Amino acid sequence: MNLTDTSIVRSAAIARALGHPARIAILKILAERETCFCGDITELLPLAQSTVSQHLKALKTAGLIQGEVGGVRTCYCLNPDGIKELKSLLTNLSTELNDTCY
Amino acid sequence: MNLTDTSIVRSAAIARALGHPARIAILKILAERETCFCGDITELLPLAQSTVSQHLKALKTAGLIQGEVGGVRTCYCLNPDGIKELKSLLTNLSTELNDTCY
DNA sequence: TAAATTCATCGTAAATTTACGATATGTAAT
DNA sequence: ATTACATATCGTAAATTTACGATGAATTTA
Numbered sequence: 279m280n281l282t283d284t285s286i287v288r289s290a291a292i293a294r295a296l297g298h299p300a301r302i303a304i305l306k307i308l309a310e311r312e313t314c315f316c317g318d319i320t321e322l323l324p325l326a327q328s329t330v331s332q333h334l335k336a337l338k339t340a341g342l343i344q345g346e347v348g349g350v351r352t353c354y355c356l357n358p359d360g361i362k363e364l365k366s367l368l369t370n371l372s373t374e375l376n377d378t379c380y
Numbered sequence: 381m382n383l384t385d386t387s388i389v390r391s392a393a394i395a396r397a398l399g400h401p402a403r404i405a406i407l408k409i410l411a412e413r414e415t416c417f418c419g420d421i422t423e424l425l426p427l428a429q430s431t432v433s434q435h436l437k438a439l440k441t442a443g444l445i446q447g448e449v450g451g452v453r454t455c456y457c458l459n460p461d462g463i464k465e466l467k468s469l470l471t472n473l474s475t476e477l478n479d480t481c482y
Numbered sequence: 483t484a485a486a487t488t489c490a491t492c493g494t495a496a497a498t499t500t501a502c503g504a505t506a507t508g509t510a511a512t
Numbered sequence: 513a514t515t516a517c518a519t520a521t522c523g524t525a526a527a528t529t530t531a532c533g534a535t536g537a538a539t540t541t542a
Contacts, residue, residue: 279408279425281401281427286401290399290404293395293398296395296396297395298392298499300500302388302473306473315519316518325501326502328520328522331521332500333500335521336499349509349510350517350519368470371398371404371407372466372467372471374411375407376411402530419488422489428533430492430534431531433489434530434531438529449489452489452539453488453489453539
């Protein structure tokens with residue numbers, strides 16, 4: 279099996295982006311809130327601002343969120359395309375993983 | 381938000397287990413095959429036996445697969461409970477992530 | 483008993499992740 | 513212009529991940 283296969287690599291990248299409690303929390307926060315400044319998120323998490331910024335970068339790199347600079351602040355929100363990809367990926371994987379174990 | 385929340389931590393752990401191409405490949409292999417010895421998997425992947433064993437351990441620790449020793453070999457298969465958890469946790473997450481971005 | 487087989491674990495090196503404080507950057511307000 | 517503010521990035525240390533070869537443990541086979 280080819281481990282550089284696009285769909286496998288992409289799936290792993292998305293899964294890895296979800297692979298930290300802080301990043302899952304950030305996604306949930308962004309899903310609940312309309313306003314989504316970096317500072318808002320930092321207030322809600324027990325992490326330093328720089329650490330939150332790092333996690334935001336990871337989520338952005340994975341294509342799961344967007345960040346739009348507006349004045350002094352940056353407004354973050356979910357990236358619809360990325361979330362769609364996440365969903366289809368998970369459902370595809372889910373259907374592939376039929377239990378063959380007895 | 382509490383980053384030690386059980387469901388968040390568990391979701392992250394499952395996602396992290398999926399967060400490497402080799403481990404996704406292994407899950408796919410296990411889903412396709414009935415026989416699932418470690419050696420079979422090693423033959424299908426461009427990785428050393430010890431590396432495959434490590435990935436198997438990670439998947440087992442995450443509760444996504446089972447390993448049953450039978451003689452000299454160990455037969456691996458998906459863990460139905462873990463796969464169910466994967467599906468419910470990650471699909472729950474999916475449905476939570478409604479796009480609020482315009 | 484001895485040799486071969488299968489898999490797990492050890493030891494280890496390189497790379498990556500995670501966290502923080504400090505600092506740089508860019509915008510808004512004074 | 514200066515100050516204040518929000519965020520990104522830098523520098524860094526500790527921990528973790530990933531990969532491999534070598535070795536150990538356990539079970540067959542000869």
